[in-house]
Structures are given as C-alpha cells and as structure tokens.
Amino acid sequence: MPVNATYEFAKAQVAYDEAKTPQEKLQALKEMLATAPSHKGAEKLRSGIKQKIARFKEMSIRAKKKGGSAYQTIRKEGAARVCIIGKTNSGKSTLLKELTGANPKIASYPYTTTMPEVGTLDYKGIKLQTVELPAITKDYVEKEKGLFFLSIAKTSDLLVAIVSNQLDEAFIQKELDAGECNIDVLFIKRNNTLRSIKDKIWIHLDLIKVYTKIPGKPKEEQPLALKKDATMEEMAKKVHKDFVKKFRFARVWGKSAKFGGQKIQNLNHVLQDNDVVEFHEK
Ligand SMILES: Nc1nc2c(ncn2[C@@H]2O[C@H](COP(=O)(O)OP(=O)(O)O)[C@@H](O)[C@H]2O)c(=O)[nH]1
Ligand SMILES: [Mg+2]
Structure with a gap:
C-alpha cells in the first residue's frame, strides 16, 4: 500500500x-x-x-546523570517558596527588590536576569523564600535552561506571574502546561500596589500564622507558619519534636478559642490564623 x-x-x-x-x-x-x-x-x-x-x-x-546539570539547585528556606515569573522586561526584578530588598540587576534592556535571583519576603514575621526566574520564552521546555527553570518552578508553592493582558496570561500558562508545571499561578498586573500583592501571595499560599507564648508573658514576636486547618498536634510538632509526647493541654487565644485562654486538651483541635497558644507540658 x-x-x-x-x-x-x-x-x-x-x-x-x-x-x-x-x-x-x-x-x-x-x-x-x-x-x-x-x-x-x-x-x-x-x-x-x-x-x-x-x-x-x-x-x-x-x-x-546525577549532578550532570550545569545549574545549581536552590536550597529551600522559610515557610514557603514563591517564584516570580513572566516575560522579559515585565518587571520581575523590580518586584523581587520591592518585596524582599534583594538587589537583582534591573535594566531597560531585555534578558538581564540569566540565573535565578533569591530574596526573602517577610510577611508579618513569616519568611517566604522568593525566587525570580529568568524570562519565560517561547518553547521554554525545549531549552535546557527552560527545563531547569521549570524544575525550580515545580518545587515552589506558588508562582506569581507578572502580566499586562490576557495574551500574556495565556502565553505563560501554555509554557507552564508544556513543562507539566501544575503549581498555582497568581497573575498580577504591574499597577497592583505592593501591599495588595503581598496580601494576595499570603492568601494564595493557604497558610496561617500562629504564635506561641510562655505563661505570664505576652505572645512571642515571631509567628510560626502552618498550613490552613492545621491542628494543635501539627503546631506542637513544629515547636519541638518531643512536644506531642509531653503535651498536657494548651491555652488558646484567638479565633479558634471560644473565649480567651480556653483550655484545650484535644490534639485534633483545629487552629486559625493569628491564634496564640500557650503549651503546658506533663
Ligand atoms: N513604568 C514602570 N516601569 C517598570 C516597573 N517595574 C519595572 N519597570 C521597568 O521595566 C524595566 C525592566 O524591569 P525589570 O524589573 O528588570 O524586569 P525583568 O526583566 O522582568 O526582571 C526596567 O527599566 C524597570 O525600570 C513598573 O512598575 N512601572
Ligand atoms: Mg529580571
């Protein structure tokens, strides 16, 4: 035939x-x-x-080949990893600097950032690792660099994509899909205020911040980050590895308590954003 x-x-x-x-x-x-x-x-x-x-x-x-790549991986730090992505000159480096105080190269010519840049965003005491990935280009997945950058994007908890219109959005989504990157994308425009961008990032991460306290003292200044709907047990584990074994009860102030200082013995008690927890050991 x-x-x-x-x-x-x-x-x-x-x-x-x-x-x-x-x-x-x-x-x-x-x-x-x-x-x-x-x-x-x-x-x-x-x-x-x-x-x-x-x-x-x-x-x-x-x-x-293990370690065969020319690119260094970035060690995870903080409560979550957020990657800033977008086309060239979309303002990624500028946003990284504004969010974290990091000092990436910023220029009016394209492709200034050729390797990932890292900073730390402090959201009300919670440290969020923030990584600027170099510009997404067409057929990203076909380039070794693109594959490497996608591999970092895939390890993040949230992608923040700077776009000017729907076309940009579709372009970025298509390149991410081609690279099988299923991480949540928060699309933002450059004219959003920094405050609103920070708040949106926090909301999309689906985390809560909780505070510990020592009896007779005010709450600690540094909160802990937990995933939404985390329990007392998860918080105890985060504070100290032996804490669950030693747990007798906790006093809780905040949204998850019926009244300030409620005594809670149930390790399955679900905590809420801004709760203050005073642990009592056996
Ligand atoms: N008008 C305006 N220009 C910006 C803004 N953010 C960045 N730029 C400019 O756009 C150019 C590229 O910015 P950069 O942050 O390096 O973009 P990147 O290539 O995405 O990292 C620089 O000339 C910046 O000064 C913004 O919010 N408004
Ligand atoms: Mg840049």
Whole structure:
C-alpha cells in the first residue's frame, strides 16, 4: 500500500506540538524524520529536525546523570517558596527588590536576569523564600535552561506571574502546561500596589500564622507558619519534636478559642490564623 508521507509527517508534527515532555517530543521528532520528504528541497527541514533530536537526546542524558546539570539547585528556606515569573522586561526584578530588598540587576534592556535571583519576603514575621526566574520564552521546555527553570518552578508553592493582558496570561500558562508545571499561578498586573500583592501571595499560599507564648508573658514576636486547618498536634510538632509526647493541654487565644485562654486538651483541635497558644507540658 502506498504511504502518504505528507499526511504521516503532518500527523507527527501535530504529535510534536502536543508533546508535553522531552521524551514525547523526542519520540515525535523521530517520527517526523522518518516521514519527512526525502527530496533535495526538504534538506533544511530534515537537518532542523536532526538538530532538535540531538538537543533532546543530550537533555535526557544530562537529566539522567546525577549532578550532570550545569545549574545549581536552590536550597529551600522559610515557610514557603514563591517564584516570580513572566516575560522579559515585565518587571520581575523590580518586584523581587520591592518585596524582599534583594538587589537583582534591573535594566531597560531585555534578558538581564540569566540565573535565578533569591530574596526573602517577610510577611508579618513569616519568611517566604522568593525566587525570580529568568524570562519565560517561547518553547521554554525545549531549552535546557527552560527545563531547569521549570524544575525550580515545580518545587515552589506558588508562582506569581507578572502580566499586562490576557495574551500574556495565556502565553505563560501554555509554557507552564508544556513543562507539566501544575503549581498555582497568581497573575498580577504591574499597577497592583505592593501591599495588595503581598496580601494576595499570603492568601494564595493557604497558610496561617500562629504564635506561641510562655505563661505570664505576652505572645512571642515571631509567628510560626502552618498550613490552613492545621491542628494543635501539627503546631506542637513544629515547636519541638518531643512536644506531642509531653503535651498536657494548651491555652488558646484567638479565633479558634471560644473565649480567651480556653483550655484545650484535644490534639485534633483545629487552629486559625493569628491564634496564640500557650503549651503546658506533663
Ligand atoms: N513604568 C514602570 N516601569 C517598570 C516597573 N517595574 C519595572 N519597570 C521597568 O521595566 C524595566 C525592566 O524591569 P525589570 O524589573 O528588570 O524586569 P525583568 O526583566 O522582568 O526582571 C526596567 O527599566 C524597570 O525600570 C513598573 O512598575 N512601572
Ligand atoms: Mg529580571
């Protein structure tokens, strides 16, 4: 049976466009090469496909080799990791500086930031690691750098994307989807106030802050971050690894208490934002 090469090729091309992982892309590219026209006029097309195949192969070999990447991973710190993403010149470095006081390079020319920049955002005493990722470009997932930056994005608890319009939003979402990055995205515009951006980040992280206190003293200045709906047990564990064993009861002030200083013996008691907890040991 005669094979319609053009049809097969088009099919492989669609598969390539729809492929989400480098492995799938590689598979589709091989199919494209096998079905590409063989006449002289298609030489450029074939060599382009071969180049892409070589690139994806190198990428997957590098990914398999432990520590084979030229890029350093960033150690997680603080209660959560937030990544600032966006197109070039969207104001990522400026926002990082405003949120954290870090000093990234800021310039009016594009692609100033070539490696991730890190700062710490202090939200009412909670430390949030904030990472600016270099500009998202088209077909991000096909570039080794893009893959690396996506791998950092995937380790974050929230992505903050600076956009000017719906098109930007769609572009960024598409690149994240292609990289199989399913982290929540908070889209913000540059004209949002810093206060509102900080509050939105906090709300989207779904965390609460709680305070410990020693009997007869006011609450500690430094709050602890817990995930929303965390229990007394989770807080106790966070304060000290032996605390659950030693737990006798706690006095609680705040939204989760019926009245200020309520005695709570139940380790499954659900805490709320801004609660103050005084632990009493056995
Ligand atoms: N008008 C205006 N310009 C800004 C704002 N934020 C950043 N810029 C400018 O836009 C350019 C790129 O900013 P930068 O933070 O380096 O963007 P990045 O490439 O996304 O990191 C610089 O010239 C900034 O001064 C803003 O909120 N308003
Ligand atoms: Mg930058």
